[in-house]
Amino acid sequence: MPDELADGPSAVLFDMDGTLVDTEGLWWEACAEVASGLGAPLPAADQEVLFGLAAEDAAEHVSRRAGGDPPPAAVTTMLTDAFTARVKRGVTTLPGTVALLDALRAAGIPAGLVSASPRAVVDLVLEAIGEDRFRLSVAAGDSARNKPAPDPYLAAARRLGVDPVACVAVEDSPTGIASARAAGCAVVVVGSPYRGVSGRMVRVPSLERVDLPMLRLLAATARPGDRNNGRREGG
Missing domain, CATH: 3.40.50.1000 (HAD superfamily/HAD-like)
Structure with missing residues (x-):
């Protein structure tokens, strides 16, 4: 050895x-909130898809569901802000x-x-x-x-x-x-x-x-x- x-x-x-x-629940809440705000609500099955993904990768998924508008870079910022706000309340x-x-x-x-x-x-x-x-x-x-x-x-x-x-x-x-x-x-x-x-x-x-x-x-x-x-x- x-x-x-x-x-x-x-x-x-x-x-x-x-x-x-x-914090997994907080991440899902952030993703669901952003997607709903873009008029593209996430189905429950997407929780498994988004599990463990970086914000950039999750943003690609959410942006696609929203038809590419806004683009992934903007969605990344939205997801990060929504998740950070939840974590600030305590973990x-x-x-x-x-x-x-x-x-x-x-x-x-x-x-x-x-x-x-x-x-x-x-x-x-x-x-x-x-x-x-x-x-x-x-x-x-x-x-x-x-x-x-x-x-x-x-x-x-x-x-x-x-x-x-x-x-x-x-x-x-x-x-x-x-x-x-x-x-x-x-x-x-x-x-x-x-x-x-x-x-x-x-x-x-x-x-x-x-x-x-x-x-x-x-x-x-x-x-x-x-x-x-x-x-x-x-x-």
Whole structure:
């Protein structure tokens, strides 16, 4: 086993919305409000489509439903403003979040936040959870591409100076899971009906079921040949 993984993981990289804080409902409310205001109400089935998407990608969807007027760039601003307004009213930290983050800090394992939400929203949530609990944060626009591309997780690992293969990502959406897996991270899937669990993945009902032995065991499943496999942002 590589030394980097012996007492691993080298870092634990957390998704934000629906993983650490209960904001998925707020995101759906923002999307539904904007779409209705454009005369293109969203069907309930679109909630799954928009789950885990960055604002730019969600705006593409809403703009298409509205016939392309206004264009996606304008819809992105509308969605971001509507979502930010809701988050400013307060967010609920999901069970197990603070205890796990504090356990990682006590063990000297860096925690990073890797989110598809805008920087303004990420900073509000960091303030609510405690910014000092995270070594870094990556928001939408901080990497060349958003989730499901691997770029956000690759950016976080690069900034921490670690191999993404030695990291564990904690995710709840198919979009985020795809991003983390493409970067080479092991993945903890939290509270999701996601059915594609295989390889270096484990599914748990909540963060209350995640502890350091689980994370270390998951990180240790990396094979020496998996390291430095040439993954790059934007490629």
